[in-house]
Each structure stands twice: as C-alpha cells, then as structure tokens.
Amino acid sequence: GENVEQHPSTLSVQEGDSAVIKCTYSDSASNYFPWYKQELGKRPQLIIDIRSNVGEKKDQRIAVTLNKTAKHFSLHITETQPEDSAVYFCAATLTGGFKTIFGAGTRLFVKA
Amino acid sequence: GAGVSQSPSNKVTEKGKDVELRCDPISGHTALYWYRQSLGQGLEFLIYFQGNSAPDKSGLPSDRFSAERTGGSVSTLTIQRTQQEDSAVYLCASSKGGSQETQYFGPGTRLLVL
Numbered sequence: 001g002e003n004v005e006q007h008p009s010t011l012s013v014q015e016g017d018s019a020v021i022k023c024t025y026s027d028s029a030s031n032y033f034p035w036y037k038q039e040l041g042k043r044p045q046l047i048i049d050i051r052s053n054v055g056e057k058k059d060q061r062i063a064v065t066l067n068k069t070a071k072h073f074s075l076h077i078t079e080t081q082p083e084d085s086a087v088y089f090c091a092a093t094l095t096g097g098f099k100t101i102f103g104a105g106t107r108l109f110v111k112a
Numbered sequence: 113g114a115g116v117s118q119s120p121s122n123k124v125t126e127k128g129k130d131v132e133l134r135c136d137p138i139s140g141h142t143a144l145y146w147y148r149q150s151l152g153q154g155l156e157f158l159i160y161f162q163g164n165s166a167p168d169k170s171g172l173p174s175d176r177f178s179a180e181r182t183g184g185s186v187s188t189l190t191i192q193r194t195q196q197e198d199s200a201v202y203l204c205a206s207s208k209g210g211s212q213e214t215q216y217f218g219p220g221t222r223l224l225v226l
Contacts, residue, residue, distance in 0.1 A: 006154075032212040043203065043217040044155070051212060089154060098143055098162050098211050099170065104154040 002027045004092050006103025013080050014111050021075045021106045023090035030092040033066060033073050038105075039086045047088075048075070052095075080110045114138070116218035118204050124224045125194055133189045133221045137206030144187050145205040145215060146179055155203065161187065163209065194225045 003026040013019050025033075031052035036044035050057045050064045050073065057064050061080075066073040077084055090103040117136045125131050137144050146158040157171040161181040172178070176194075181187040191198055201222050205215040 034214070043219055045217070046214045049212075049214070091155075093211060095211075097168070098145070098160045098207075099157060099168055100145070100160075100215065101157060102147075102155040 002030075002092070002094065002099070002101045004090060004101045004103045006090050006106055008106060009104065010107045010109075012109040012111065015080060015082060017080055019077045019080050019084070019108055019110075021088055021090065021108075022072065023074070023092075023103050024070075024072050025092040025101070026071070027092070027094060027101075028068075028071060029095045030071075031095040032093040033064070034091050034093075034100075035064060035075050036089045036091065036102075037086045038089065044089060077108075080108075082110050082112050084108060085110045116204055116206050116216050118202075118218040118221050120221060121219065122222045122224075124226065126226055127196060128193055130190065130192045131194055131223065133191075133202050133204075133223070135187045135189070135204030135206075135218060137185065137187070137204070138216055139185075140208070141206035141216075142184065142209045143207045143213070143215075144181055145207075146187070146189050147203045147205065148173075148200045149203055149220070150200045158189070158202075191223075194223075196225050199223055199225045 034049035038044040063076045087105045093100045145160040147155040161167045176192045179189045201220040203220045204218045207213040
C-alpha cells in the first residue's frame, strides 16, 4: 500500500542554521506533495507544496525539492528562527485522487 | 470567513460506548477528510468525501468506524463500541474540489476512552 517515510524524527539546530527534512514515498502515481507545520496544541497548516511537474519551489526561507525518479522530496529551511520550532509533516497525494498519506513527522527544535 | 470547526473539542467516554464526532467544513469546500493523530504520532488517513462521489473508506481501521456526510457539508465520524486504543485526536480537514488543493484543518476532537 501507499507509504511515506520521513526522517529524521527529531532535529535540533542552532538559530540561524539550516534544517533539512527528507521524505520518501512508495507510490509512483503520487503527484502532489504538501508540507504542513503543526505547532504545539494547534492544527496543521500548509507551509509549502510541490507538484510532480516541478523539481524545486522556494518561498522566502523555505524550499522544497522533488526527485520523482528516486521518489524522494525534501524540505529546506534556511536561517532558522525559534518560531520555526514545530512538528513538520510531509505528505503525498495520489494522481487523480484525494487520498493523502502523511509522514510520521519531524519535531524541529531551534535553539536561540 | 469561518474555518473548519469540529465538535466536541474533548470527549471522554467509557470503553464499549459509541461516540459521534462532528465536522463543519469551510463553506463551498467539496472535499472533506478525516484523520486520526495519536499522541506524538503522524496523521493517519481514515476517509475522504469528494462531492457526490463514493467516499474512500480505505483508511478506516475497523468496521466499528463509519462516517457520513449529509448534504455535501457537515460530516459525522462514528466510532461504535469504543476501545482504549481509539483514544487520539481526530482531525477533520476540507479543501476545494481539486485533488491538489490545500487542506484546511479543524482544531480536532480529543477522544479519551477509559
């Protein structure tokens, strides 16, 4: 069945450093890859997404890359700030469908 | 406009009882999703509804779980004969009609089965 693996489960960085979170999906029919941020006690919110016809997308300090051949996509956060501390989830949605499979999440700590 | 709302925000029940969780999606959103998030875990897909199409129930963990969406708007997730392992936060999300649309999440219902 469909599966999304996410690494690392926990990531601690110093303020100003970069953070990278990696995900691998199993179903080659996946064509949409959103990333959600969930702060403690709050609901998940979309921070960036990428579609299968694009290799890279950037939005200020956040960027996502996609390698369809390897079925691998990554989130890059540059110049991290304490407010970036949260749990980040990657996800994959199948072509033509709505079923969205989420990774297990990465808990990011940004130390001031 | 109003976001996705869910009720109740918290529910404590005894093992073996049935519970109903409600989700009000954003007005005009045709797709609605239910997820389960256990403590410190990721989001587990349960079911989604899209317009008048048959729902995708492939994520429901057992036949004790069911969901319906009336009139293409409000959805109810029902768990029958609750078990302690059902304790989790149940999140609802809605999105516009396309499959690559942003999902907007509700605040969740925290279910505790004693």
